[in-house]
Amino acid sequence: MQIVVPEFMEEDILRAGLSGSGILYDPGLVDRRAELLAALAGAEAIIVRNRTQVNAELLAAAPRLRVVGRLGVGLDNIDLEACKARGVAVFPASGANDISVAEYVISSAMVLLRGIHAMPSRLADGDWARNALMNGREINGKTLGLVGFGSIARETAKRALALGMDVMAYDPHLAPEGPHWDLKTGRVRPADLGTVLAGADVLSLHVPLTSGTRHMINEAALAQMKPGAIVINAARGGVVDEVALSQALRTGHLSGAALDVFETEPPPPEDCARFQGLANVILTPHIAGLSQESNRRVSEVTVASVRKHLLAEVS
Template sequence: MQIVVPEFMEEDILRTGLTGCDILYDPGLVDRRDALLAVMAGADAVIVRNRTRVDAGMLAAAPRLRVVGRLGVGLDNIDLEACKARGVAVFPASGANDISVAEYVISSAMVLLRGIHAMPSRLAGGDWARGALMNGREICGKTLGLVGFGSIARETAMRALALGMEVIAYDPHLAPEGPHWGLKTGRVRPVGLEALLAGADVLSLHVPLTEGTRHMISAAALARMKPDAIVINAARGGVVDEAALAGALRQNRLAGAALDVFETEPPPPEDCARFQGLANVILTPHIAGLSQESNRRVSEVTVASVRKHLMAEAL
């Protein structure tokens, strides 16, 4: 059986977990689409991150393909309907990077509230700037608003509650009463979206990108937020209207933002230019779910799913 892996993962876990398979591991193959489609002709499985498009073109080039392993949880780059029609199973690494994303959200919130993320370069340049930073804010007592309350949001909520935050959440897919709102260290209060926007000191997004969530954090939504609030998006690019967000930051209608995901990745220069010169923004290249620990967990979960499926089909 042939396994094609066109993006990076923990190679030792890949080769140990799929012993006996013919493995083509080439993390740069994602950038050579024609070459990728050519090798897919003999592939029984493909393991991808978020950049490889598993679409009709790939499926047509891969007549033997039986399973797609996704090194992460977002499925925007995989045509699920086309895979289903072809009988190709898709396995995301659910839960494997929850902790990493939750820690990114909380750490970004703490840094932005204190206003210290730009300080090392300022101080190295001779700017003591103590007066400008002596009124930073504590995270304790602030309200965290979660848009979506899936597994990553719940990990985030537990950490926020442990730090003394109040936590509110909006998730139209969950009943307003139920055990999902109760966590080990406290309780999350379900609210409507309007109440969440108005009440959050820190707004964190935890929803997939769909037609219903695209630009749900729009100029109008941002206008309903407190002027000293912070927005964090480590979910999916496109959920936030980036131009509207940049405008709100420049006009001091928001205190800060952290973006780990973008509508186009990598973002073109004109999109990046929106945030140039802003001292109250953290921009990172889609790495919230990546850490030494989560990279191994994600690889282990994905390899186990692919192996189990191939073995089951072989019986």
């Protein structure tokens, strides 16, 4: 069996879990599209992250392809309908990086509420700036608003409740009553989107990017938020209107934001310029779900899914 892996993963887990297969592991292959397509001629499996576009072009170049392993949970880089039509199974690593993303959200919220993320460089430059940080805010007693209440949002809610936050969530796919709102650390209040926007001190997004969620956090939505609120997006770029968000940060309507995902990745210089000069924003390169621990969990889950599918088809 030939397996192609054009993006980084834990190589020891890959080779141990799929021993006996022909493995082409080249984390830079994602950037050499023509070579990638040529390498897929005899491939029965491909394992990808979020940069490899598994589309009609790739499927046409891989006539023997039977399974796609996704090192993560987002599937917007994979044409699911085209895969289904070809009989190609798709396996995301559901749950494997939930903790890592949840910790990113909570840690970003704490840092932004206190306003301390820019201080190390200021202090190193000789700026004591103590007065500027005397009015930072505690996370205890604040309200966390979640847009979407899937597995990552629930892990985030558990940590927020344990820290003394009040938590409410909007998810149109969940009934307003049921055990899904009850967590070991407390209960999350279901609410409509307008209530979540208006009541959140910290708004965290946990929805996929679809035609219905694109720019759902736009100028009008941001205007509904209370002055001084914080927005965190570690879900998908495009859910937030970055132009509107940068304006809300510049005017001071929002006190801070953390973005781990962007409409275009990597963002072009003109997109990055929107946030230049802002001291109240944390920008990271789509790494919320990446940690030493989650990288191994994601690799283990993905390899196990691919191996099980390939062996089941053989038998």
